[in-house]
Amino acid sequence: MASGDIAKGNKELKKRSVAGSFLFKLPHGDEKQAQVALFKRSGKHKYAPISGSVEKYDASPLATALREINEETGLTRSSIELLRVGKPYSFIDESIGREWTINPFGFRLKDKSEGGKGEEGITIDWEHEGFEWFDPLDVNESDEFGGVPKLVNSLRRVWPEYDLGPKAGKVLTSGLQQLRNDHESGARQLADLAISTLKNLIEEMNSDAIDDKWWANIRMAAWHICKTRESMGAAITSATVKALDRVEKILTQDISPQEKIRKMTVAIEDQLGQRKSMTDHIRNAFVDYLRQNVLQTTDSKESLSILTLSSSSTISACLLEAAVHLDVSVDLRILESRPLYEGVTLASKLLEAKQDSVNLTVTIYTDASAALAADGIDIIILGADRISSSGDVSNVSEYKYIVLFSIKPHPRLVFDY
Numbered sequence: 001m002a003s004g005d006i007a008k009g010n011k012e013l014k015k016r017s018v019a020g021s022f023l024f025k026l027p028h029g030d031e032k033q034a035q036v037a038l039f040k041r042s043g044k045h046k047y048a049p050i051s052g053s054v055e056k057y058d059a060s061p062l063a064t065a066l067r068e069i070n071e072e073t074g075l076t077r078s079s080i081e082l083l084r085v086g087k088p089y090s091f092i093d094e095s096i097g098r099e100w101t102i103n104p105f106g107f108r109l110k111d112k113s114e115g116g117k118g119e120e121g122i123t124i125d126w127e128h129e130g131f132e133w134f135d136p137l138d139v140n141e142s143d144e145f146g147g148v149p150k151l152v153n154s155l156r157r158v159w160p161e162y163d164l165g166p167k168a169g170k171v172l173t174s175g176l177q178q179l180r181n182d183h184e185s186g187a188r189q190l191a192d193l194a195i196s197t198l199k200n201l202i203e204e205m206n207s208d209a210i211d212d213k214w215w216a217n218i219r220m221a222a223w224h225i226c227k228t229r230e231s232m233g234a235a236i237t238s239a240t241v242k243a244l245d246r247v248e249k250i251l252t253q254d255i256s257p258q259e260k261i262r263k264m265t266v267a268i269e270d271q272l273g274q275r276k277s278m279t280d281h282i283r284n285a286f287v288d289y290l291r292q293n294v295l296q297t298t299d300s301k302e303s304l305s306i307l308t309l310s311s312s313s314t315i316s317a318c319l320l321e322a323a324v325h326l327d328v329s330v331d332l333r334i335l336e337s338r339p340l341y342e343g344v345t346l347a348s349k350l351l352e353a354k355q356d357s358v359n360l361t362v363t364i365y366t367d368a369s370a371a372l373a374a375d376g377i378d379i380i381i382l383g384a385d386r387i388s389s390s391g392d393v394s395n396v397s398e399y400k401y402i403v404l405f406s407i408k409p410h411p412r413l414v415f416d417y
Contacts, residue, residue: 013092013099017054019064020154021105024083025119025133035133036155042129048148054103061103069107074123079116083108085227086157087220091150102150106158136162160220168204171197172221179228184345186312187235192272194225194236195243199268202247207257215251219244243268279314286318287325294378295328304328307374309335310383311342316349318381323360330360333373
């Protein structure tokens with residue numbers, strides 16, 4: 001081999017990262033009628049998503065996507081909503097010695113009733129000749145359709161319904177819509193919804209051939225289930241990964257495809273049952289602790305004062321159980337928990353669920369009034385993601401612990417679930 005050939009063979013590939021964004025129109029918020037906009041590039045006359053290189057000054061591929069959408073369509077953040085984050089992928093174009101990394105995104109076009117500009121707000125720039133709306137499932141790689149290379153590969157990463165089939169696709173779109181729009185449920189409830197969506201999806205999948213492609217489609221759907229609510233991502237991802245582990249163990253068993261589907265759904269139902277029983281266990285242990293370590297240490301104690309700032313289904317279940325089964329009045333003080341006001345949501349749920357016979361008083365305090373709210377309380381209860389070896393608590397989206405701080409003179413109690 002000549003020295004020139006050796007140098008050429010050892011030449012490193014130039015790497016380039018691109019953000020490719022698909023704009024979806026969902027009439028009345030119904031993803032069953034979804035349409036995707038494809039833009040016809042000037043000169044090439046090929047349909048493509050809105051795309052552009054991730055530049056050094058871009059904070060992230062998402063920042064690139066937003067910048068390119070604004071440059072190529074005139075739409076601003078007020079007119080679009082991030083709908084899906086696709087899993088990035090890479091490929092090599094040896095003809096030009098370049099490795100491409102594609103970061104796919106899906107955005108929903110807001111209509112005027114939501115404060116957006118709607119389709120009328122799209123003003124294409126010089127890079128495009130025009131655009132058209134398509135049913136996502138009609139997009140294909142044929143010459144007749146006229147898409148750019150890798151168009152379908154990018155689309156299916158933000159719209160996995162493309163590979164799931166009509167029934168399973170409807171289950172996924174409905175489940176993702178519920179996860180995205182439910183701002184009342186806590187992390188634990190949303191995690192239950194996530195794995196229920198996965199179970200229902202598996203039930204509706206084509207069971208004729210449970211092969212590597214089937215498994216890849218399930219994992220891609222799970223990716224979107226985990227990515228739909230990033231603020232609750234820890235809880236949803238943890239539960240979904242555990243469900244996938246159960247499914248994978250059945251995947252390799254030497255049984256019929258139909259029997260695999262049955263066993264997979266049973267395994268996930270069992271997981272849901274275990275999660276519920278664990279909540280029941282925590283609730284009962286919580287009440288027992290209060291009865292034995294708080295109420296019995298003080299003679300003739302007729303009331304119990306509790307302060308909390310956390311909102312979750314587990315915490316609300318614990319508080320209601322205490323109010324129902326402890327023979328004392330419960331003075332519950334809740335911080336509003338800005339900026340999302342989770343404390344207000346918790347108070348509303350508790351008052352709705354409270355029976356008339358239950359002696360429970362609920363008072364909401366501003367966060368700035370925490371010292372006033374804490375005056376004379378018996379315990380503080382909160383949900384936590386992490387507890388360090390020194391006892392420090394990190395209170396974020398996923399509640400892995402219920403932490404009870406007894407004010408006098410009881411030790412801290414931790415329920416690990």
